[in-house]
Amino acid sequence: MTGYNLEAIEAAPLKDDVDIVIPTIRSLDFLEQWRPFLQHYHLIIVQDGDPSIKIRVPDGYDYELYNRNDINKILGPRASCISYKDGGCRCFGFMVSKKKYIYTIDDDCFVAKDPSGKEINVIAQHIKNLETPSTPHYFNTLYDPFRDGTDFVRGYPFSLREGVQTAISHGLWLNIPDYDAPTQLVKPRERNARYVDAVMTIPKGVLYPMCGMNLAFNRELIGPAMYFGLMGEGQPISRYDDMWAGWAAKVVCDHLGFGVKTGLPYLWHSKASNPFVNLKKEHKGLHWQEDMVPFFQNLRLSKESDTAAKCYMEISKMTKENLTKVDPYFENLADAMVTWLEAWEELNPPVKNEACDDKPVKKDNGKDVKAK
Ligand SMILES: O=c1ccn([C@@H]2O[C@H](COP(=O)(O)OP(=O)(O)O[C@H]3O[C@@H](CO)[C@H](O)[C@H]3O)[C@@H](O)[C@H]2O)c(=O)[nH]1
């Protein structure tokens, strides 16, 4: 497919347009190996667990680091919507970022190699995925037609070849696959060595289990719908943070006409989590997913919902109406979704037109800021 200068996209890493968000309860030593690919980017590190622990960021990285005390200070009572002791705390980083794109990665992930032995530049591939259209309305059997060396196949309607803007790029994992605890327990030695050289659009109306380990998205298009839920300490469920975000964000993308791609790039996941501990954290989710998935599959948004934030507000109401019968937890989750939206709006005030009004309009972290 021509018309998109893929080489130019690869050469320009868009370093001023991407923030890298890392949730961590461990160490950041994994960043040493990522230097050639990540050091040019700004990091937003969300330190989970005990805030008195000092974590070291490898020299040379440009970063902001937030622990629980910082989250409480910045969000005040609204900090209650950010999960504690769950990787879902990463969404705080999405909220404080001001960039167009987010790339989020776990702290037990390393650089993978393609079958030729070349190290994979994850951000370059995610940017390609995001900066080229998706094709959610009709499946191209040669996968992403916007990659070099391929195109739309015979029988692909010309009226659909323009595609739609891509909002989410979901990358995959070599070595330890993203299995749930029961699958990990029955297949403790399973490793993924299968590198599939493919990127594909997930069709409109089809949901998927989104993993937060190697994920990029366009924050301007979909940011408010990328809430990783209320999980972890004090909650009956953990480790469904990315699933919740993925189901909701896909429904919002389908409604707003954005696309979601999955496939390349791969990274190397060297799993640090324990399947027995995970089973304890996940077991309610394993039951509830049988209700959560049909809930999202049947959800229809109104045409008045024409932004990600409005869609997400509607989803919070529907969550309360439809899932509270599954468990009272969903009432708290629905309230947390509203709190998340309020906090998002406070930190990301709507941009006003300077020509109409140049008065200071909003407070941003306590400071008056002019609308840009
Ligand atoms: O309490 C916690 C636990 C973890 N983190 C950070 O979150 C990521 C992922 O954690 P981990 O590597 O333990 O989990 P996996 O099972 O390997 O990964 C998958 O589980 C998903 C559900 O949360 C996650 O998105 C998947 O990638 C690491 O960076 C931990 O340090 C945390 O902050 N708080």
Ligand SMILES: [Mn+2]
């Ligand atoms: Mn892991």
